[in-house]
Amino acid sequence: MNNADPIVRPGASAAHESAHLHVAGEATYVDDIPELAGTLHAALGLSAKPHARIRSIDFAAVTAMPGVVAVLTAADIPGSNDCGPIIHDDPILADGEVHYVGQPMFAVVATSVDVARRAARRAVVDYEVLPAELDPRAARAAESFVLPPMRRVCGEPAQKLAAAPHRLQGQWSVGGQEQFYLEGQVSYCAPREDGCLQLWCSTQHPTEMQHVVAHCLNKASNQVVVEMRRMGGGFGGKESQSALFACVASLAASKLKRPVKLRLDRDDDMMITGKRHDFYYDYDVGFDDEGRILAVRVEMIARAGFSADLSGPVATRALCHFDNAYFLSDADISALCARTNTQSNTAFRGFGGPQGAIAIEYILDSIARRLGLDALDVRKANFYGKSDRNLTPYGQTVADNVIHELVADLEQSSDYRARREEILRWNADSPIIKKGLALTPVKFGISFNVVHFNQAGALVHIYTDGSMLVNHGGAEMGQGLNTKVAQVVAMTLGVPLSRVRATAADTSKVANTSATAASTGADLNGKAAEDAALQIRARLAALAAARFGGTAEAVRFADEQVSGEGWQIAFDELVKLAYEARVQLWSDGFYATPGLHWNRETLTGSPFFYFAYGAAVSEVAVDTLTGEWKLLRADLLHDAGNSINPAIDIGQVEGAYIQGMGWLTTEELVWNDVGRLTTHAPSTYKIPAVADCPAVFNTRLFHNPNHVDTIMRSKAVGEPPLLLPFSVFFAIRDAIAAVAEGNVAPPLLAPATGEAILNAVEAVRAARAQP
Amino acid sequence: MLNGKQAAAAAEQIRFVLDDEVVTLVNPAPTRTILQFLREDLRRTGSKEGCAEGDCGACTVVLGELVARDGTERVQLRAVNACIQFLPTLDGKAIYTVETLKRQDGSLHPVQQALVDTHGSQCGFCTPGFVMSLFALFKNDAAPDRACVADALSGNLCRCTGYRPIFEAADRMYQCGDQRDWLNRPGTLAANTVDADEQALISQLKALRRETDLRVETGDARYFAPSSLAEFATLREQMPDARILAGGTDVGLWVTKQHRELPVLLYIGNVAELKGIDRSDTHFEIGAAASLTDAFAALNGAYPELAELWRRFASMPVRNAGTLGGNIANGSPIGDSMPVLICLGTSVVLRKGALTRELALEDLYLDYQKNAMQPGEFIERIRVPRSRPGWVVRSYKIAKRFDQDISAVCAAFALHLDAGAVAEARIAYGGMAATPRRAAAAEAALAGQPWQEPAARAAMAALDADYTPLSDMRASSGYRMQVAKNALYRLWLETRPDAPLASAQVNVFQLV
Ligand SMILES: Cc1cc2nc3c(=O)[nH]c(=O)nc-3n(C[C@@H](O)[C@@H](O)[C@H](O)COP(=O)(O)OP(=O)(O)OC[C@H]3O[C@@H](n4cnc5c(N)ncnc54)[C@H](O)[C@@H]3O)c2cc1C
Ligand code: FES
Ligand code: FES
Numbered sequence A: 001m002n003n004a005d006p007i008v009r010p011g012a013s014a015a016h017e018s019a020h021l022h023v024a025g026e027a028t029y030v031d032d033i034p035e036l037a038g039t040l041h042a043a044l045g046l047s048a049k050p051h052a053r054i055r056s057i058d059f060a061a062v063t064a065m066p067g068v069v070a071v072l073t074a075a076d077i078p079g080s081n082d083c084g085p086i087i088h089d090d091p092i093l094a095d096g097e098v099h100y101v102g103q104p105m106f107a108v109v110a111t112s113v114d115v116a117r118r119a120a121r122r123a124v125v126d127y128e129v130l131p132a133e134l135d136p137r138a139a140r141a142a143e144s145f146v147l148p149p150m151r152r153v154c155g156e157p158a159q160k161l162a163a164a165p166h167r168l169q170g171q172w173s174v175g176g177q178e179q180f181y182l183e184g185q186v187s188y189c190a191p192r193e194d195g196c197l198q199l200w201c202s203t204q205h206p207t208e209m210q211h212v213v214a215h216c217l218n219k220a221s222n223q224v225v226v227e228m229r230r231m232g233g234g235f236g237g238k239e240s241q242s243a244l245f246a247c248v249a250s251l252a253a254s255k256l257k258r259p260v261k262l263r264l265d266r267d268d269d270m271m272i273t274g275k276r277h278d279f280y281y282d283y284d285v286g287f288d289d290e291g292r293i294l295a296v297r298v299e300m301i302a303r304a305g306f307s308a309d310l311s312g313p314v315a316t317r318a319l320c321h322f323d324n325a326y327f328l329s330d331a332d333i334s335a336l337c338a339r340t341n342t343q344s345n346t347a348f349r350g351f352g353g354p355q356g357a358i359a360i361e362y363i364l365d366s367i368a369r370r371l372g373l374d375a376l377d378v379r380k381a382n383f384y385g386k387s388d389r390n391l392t393p394y395g396q397t398v399a400d401n402v403i404h405e406l407v408a409d410l411e412q413s414s415d416y417r418a419r420r421e422e423i424l425r426w427n428a429d430s431p432i433i434k435k436g437l438a439l440t441p442v443k444f445g446i447s448f449n450v451v452h453f454n455q456a457g458a459l460v461h462i463y464t465d466g467s468m469l470v471n472h473g474g475a476e477m478g479q480g481l482n483t484k485v486a487q488v489v490a491m492t493l494g495v496p497l498s499r500v501r502a503t504a505a506d507t508s509k510v511a512n513t514s515a516t517a518a519s520t521g522a523d524l525n526g527k528a529a530e531d532a533a534l535q536i537r538a539r540l541a542a543l544a545a546a547r548f549g550g551t552a553e554a555v556r557f558a559d560e561q562v563s564g565e566g567w568q569i570a571f572d573e574l575v576k577l578a579y580e581a582r583v584q585l586w587s588d589g590f591y592a593t594p595g596l597h598w599n600r601e602t603l604t605g606s607p608f609f610y611f612a613y614g615a616a617v618s619e620v621a622v623d624t625l626t627g628e629w630k631l632l633r634a635d636l637l638h639d640a641g642n643s644i645n646p647a648i649d650i651g652q653v654e655g656a657y658i659q660g661m662g663w664l665t666t667e668e669l670v671w672n673d674v675g676r677l678t679t680h681a682p683s684t685y686k687i688p689a690v691a692d693c694p695a696v697f698n699t700r701l702f703h704n705p706n707h708v709d710t711i712m713r714s715k716a717v718g719e720p721p722l723l724l725p726f727s728v729f730f731a732i733r734d735a736i737a738a739v740a741e742g743n744v745a746p747p748l749l750a751p752a753t754g755e756a757i758l759n760a761v762e763a764v765r766a767a768r769a770q771p
Numbered sequence B: 001m002l003n004g005k006q007a008a009a010a011a012e013q014i015r016f017v018l019d020d021e022v023v024t025l026v027n028p029a030p031t032r033t034i035l036q037f038l039r040e041d042l043r044r045t046g047s048k049e050g051c052a053e054g055d056c057g058a059c060t061v062v063l064g065e066l067v068a069r070d071g072t073e074r075v076q077l078r079a080v081n082a083c084i085q086f087l088p089t090l091d092g093k094a095i096y097t098v099e100t101l102k103r104q105d106g107s108l109h110p111v112q113q114a115l116v117d118t119h120g121s122q123c124g125f126c127t128p129g130f131v132m133s134l135f136a137l138f139k140n141d142a143a144p145d146r147a148c149v150a151d152a153l154s155g156n157l158c159r160c161t162g163y164r165p166i167f168e169a170a171d172r173m174y175q176c177g178d179q180r181d182w183l184n185r186p187g188t189l190a191a192n193t194v195d196a197d198e199q200a201l202i203s204q205l206k207a208l209r210r211e212t213d214l215r216v217e218t219g220d221a222r223y224f225a226p227s228s229l230a231e232f233a234t235l236r237e238q239m240p241d242a243r244i245l246a247g248g249t250d251v252g253l254w255v256t257k258q259h260r261e262l263p264v265l266l267y268i269g270n271v272a273e274l275k276g277i278d279r280s281d282t283h284f285e286i287g288a289a290a291s292l293t294d295a296f297a298a299l300n301g302a303y304p305e306l307a308e309l310w311r312r313f314a315s316m317p318v319r320n321a322g323t324l325g326g327n328i329a330n331g332s333p334i335g336d337s338m339p340v341l342i343c344l345g346t347s348v349v350l351r352k353g354a355l356t357r358e359l360a361l362e363d364l365y366l367d368y369q370k371n372a373m374q375p376g377e378f379i380e381r382i383r384v385p386r387s388r389p390g391w392v393v394r395s396y397k398i399a400k401r402f403d404q405d406i407s408a409v410c411a412a413f414a415l416h417l418d419a420g421a422v423a424e425a426r427i428a429y430g431g432m433a434a435t436p437r438r439a440a441a442a443e444a445a446l447a448g449q450p451w452q453e454p455a456a457r458a459a460m461a462a463l464d465a466d467y468t469p470l471s472d473m474r475a476s477s478g479y480r481m482q483v484a485k486n487a488l489y490r491l492w493l494e495t496r497p498d499a500p501l502a503s504a505q506v507n508v509f510q511l512v
Helices: A113-120 A136-141 A157-163 A206-216 A243-256 A266-272 A311-319 A353-371 A375-382 A403-413 A416-428 A481-493 A521-548 A571-580 A646-664 A726-737 A754-769 B034-041 B110-117 B127-140 B146-152 B164-175 B196-206 B229-238 B251-256 B292-302 B304-311 B316-321 B324-330 B337-343 B440-446 B453-466 B477-495
Strands: A040-046 A052-058 A068-072 A104-110 A124-129 A150-154 A166-174 A186-191 A197-201 A224-228 A260-263 A279-287 A293-305 A331-339 A433-446 A455-462 A468-472 A500-502 A556-558 A561-564 A567-570 A586-592 A597-599 A604-606 A610-623 A629-639 A696-702 B013-018 B021-026 B060-069 B072-081 B094-096 B214-217 B222-225 B243-245 B264-267 B277-279 B283-287 B347-352 B355-360 B365-367 B378-385 B391-398 B409-418 B421-430
Touching (some): A040 A113, A040 A243, A068 A113, A068 A243, A104 A113, A104 A243, A136 A279, A150 A311, A157 A293, A157 A331, A166 A353, A186 A243, A197 A206, A197 A243, A206 A243, A279 A353, A293 A311, A353 A375, A353 A433, A353 A646, A353 A726, A403 A416, A403 A433, A403 A610, A403 A696, A416 A610, A433 A726, A455 A481, A455 A521, A468 A521, A481 A500, A521 A556, A521 A561, A521 A567, A521 A571, A521 A586, A567 A571, A610 A726, A629 A646, A629 A726, A754 B477, B013 B214, B060 B196, B072 B196, B072 B316, B094 B196, B110 B164, B127 B146, B127 B164, B229 B378, B277 B292, B283 B292, B283 B324, B292 B316, B304 B391, B337 B421, B409 B477, B421 B453, B453 B477
Parallel strands (some): A040 A260, A293 A331, A468 A500, A629 A696, B222 B264
Antiparallel strands (some): A040 A104, A052 A124, A150 A331, A186 A197, A186 A260, A279 A293, A433 A610, A455 A468, A556 A561, A561 A567, A610 A629, B060 B072, B060 B094, B283 B378, B391 B409, B409 B421
């Protein structure tokens, strides 16, 4: 830290622990680590066909290139040629058959990045082309799935649908999304003595990298050390899918006995790796005159791509978030993972939750338009109750519902009703530009749906000079995890944050860690670090009480002082005393989230420790001649529990809002008719840029200490706010609806690109033209 | 690499200023990028690679160059994308990277401190690029408004923050830190006075001026950077197969993305005679090597209605490096300058050796990536007519994103209106055909007609005869045709004689 050194308490907005390094260009990412002498560089050769048998590959032109050291194929892999996280259907290098355009077939290792990349393009591949499936709906029709379909039925949806006074049926879809972490995938591996490997990898899951590398190379886990200081963004894209690159770099290093780095070019990264699943919906809903849902049936088809990867848990989370903040007494929800000859889709912030929840929002918005009601009123009519109407379709009781008061607060602070009126008037005078407004809520379940992932470990060291080091199983990717964990340690021991340094995740320090995902990073690792710090504190307290009097329980740690009844000692002094008294000044800590259970067969249980809530109001203007649009104002209110660091949490909320807005608007993935992704670089794939940030952008945290015992009673904040920009999409839909009088529901697809918007505008105009 | 003071540079040496020191490189590889040089050769890894194609800004550095402004010699600081700039183009310039800014004593630059204070970094990977874009803004503008800040950051992507705190940092940087040294003093380049530090830099850069033209030769590549127009023309004629390099914002990507070999490069950026913009009574005479930034600034003076088009053209760092000559010579069907320049009646002056000829811009384009330039010929100047009374001019760029996106369609119109009728219509589109092209049928539908809705509708319908656009990842053919027509309708709404609509009534980006 540069600036003065205040003691940071819960709720204090310390800067990111690396902020001073980020701004100076001194923060080290994998590609910035000083290279070891003799380092080689790898590049991958990619399939040009969506589905084909590889008859042969001619590497003559590759190896002829000066600087090329080796070409590696599946045949060079001594162990298992697989890097799939759950089901083992993900080859590291294609073995005889390719399943999508972009699939890695071989690796070229050379003396420079440039040579490796140039050489990799020179291989001549003889393909026998096989039939390819590119369309998820067609795959569904052919019942071609990577995993068995999932279905959860509660109540009597069929009967209730039949009996409902109003009914809406339809199809809809939402596109996928490229993670677009600014730092691309990269792994750097150095051989060590006795067959061991040291791997630096930009990954959210160092332990899994350790495992896949060990399996690939027939090694024991204790021979592979994975270190991860920070990522330049992950967003889910480096949870399972850093594995292929970790394996290739390790394979090459182990085979050539030299350090090898594999850093992907952006285009290759986008061609190879999976994205957020695009979803296709068929829905059928019955409702009453107030828009209250009586029964709903939905089938969600997710594009899994060529392999399972994390599609199973993604589909499960979609299924468990279809309800969003709404009570669905009678529901029939299914989720299918369609197999297509495209990249294997994977985790992306929200992990299927957004795709599940946006479907019910689309349905509710359509209901409101059908009935001529304000969509907010329809949403409110369907909210979960506090003491009744509070059972989710999967059988968990919603025990911490604050959506009513949160939405009421935001409705007021954003001036929703008055602006609604104002927009009506404005639109009446504006023939071409139409404004739209929407408020959408969020309820998001926190915990991994796989119970045993919900554990974490940490190490805390106090050195004799009083400085501290904390190491934990979580991976820092910008979310501020290290800052929060360090704050927890500092707060627990009553010292300023500047004393505590958080270090790189390292599989040789904390073992068997879970992915830093599902927003659980601070919940799990914060608790583990607190456990470690508390153990040390207890030892210090016992020592102090024994020396100076009183009970250990009465000893207080605050402001770098330790005090008891009638005595006080500087923290540093006590540390010295403890060392001399041979008291252990370091400790491990462990945490396992209590009370979770989940039945994968019946899709029921209590998969979530708690829920996080939020809501957003967005106002947009849409050009009905071009489909171009602009976000004019955003008001966000989000429940981060008792925030450990409000500045970091606000950063997560705002960042997720803009990122989710990109998913639903400008970010469009396009595959051409031969299955090639044509939007594989920022020139063609458009994430939000500066001008997309609204000039009026009000973000607040909703103070709501967690009702369950989380770290400092805070709530996870990584993923839930990604659902806030649903309000942008529905504000656009609202603006389009203003083209016509009456209750037209614009058939707007997501992403709402200019083209999708103009199509919806034309459809509304056409509907108006009809008598 | 050699450091320290040197005599005049030999033909094969480049020299530039980095952290106040003069760096000399002998025969640098011509297509090695500045970013590769920084990261791989100097292991100065603060600048990041996020895309290697000029689109993300993680690699942003600031270049300092000597320019003449109002007759005075000044330093110009501009942000560019290091990932697509070739190393030899650094010759004679100063380069500032994120590492330059932090002081020896460890204190942060106001831009850096502001980003810390406003929580403007999360993963931090984009941050060095934002720091450098903000640094250029900080030096060039003492009090930018939000629109200027957005423009300065138009080439920087951040996936984490959502940008709000970065806007806040752009305000805060002016109140941050002490202003002890030149780097830390805001707005000095916008001021009319040259302070002592700038003067020192001017002297340092002057000392780098070449006496012999730069000629780099490595094993398989050559790079020539003549400093006079005559010499450039001679070399061009002698080496018709050489690739002309201007701002490199197209050519750079051929190397970083397509891995093309460019055995001979002929750099136009040292030819002072081609960097200027002259204003005659009737024309802007834009030298082929003038940057897009300078060219657009000049054109904005005469055609303020085009400001949004230029603002949406690429990003600030791309406009700082790229040239109008390069945009025109590259002749992409989706290039944004050509449709409106064609409508304005622009011509290009082509030169071969000592011979020049003038060609209407629309006649330069023969077919997809085929133009009328002969071997050994190049664009010397672009002649853009000044605004004429009675003409209305508009150009609308339609793309997925406001900032830095390639057009789905770029529509341009120049109408001569006389007594409520269209005396002459010039209409051209990008994104609708294999080249930027005029819409003959639509023009004919308007000529002589009263500027009323029926004429506009007829011209819209005529576009079906003018173009058969393609479908690609940016837009479908149907959308392209529809917005092409609607752009014409927007033009009519904005310029009709009766109750014309203000641009804010037809364009969401003009809404305030
Ligand atoms: C991120 C990014 C965004 C972009 N966005 C846009 C956009 O929105 N709109 C748009 O229109 N363009 C866009 N471009 C492309 C645009 O930057 C270029 O077309 C630019 O104008 C080319 O100028 P340059 O000086 O960089 O040319 P270079 O790359 O140096 O050269 C381009 C071509 O022109 C030739 N050439 C250059 N000068 C001459 C000359 N005097 N005589 C003959 N031939 C010559 C070169 O040999 C080469 O073939 C973008 C580029 C990037 C990287
Ligand atoms: S690396 Fe993306 S712009 Fe240079
Ligand atoms: S802070 Fe991560 S991309 Fe900007």
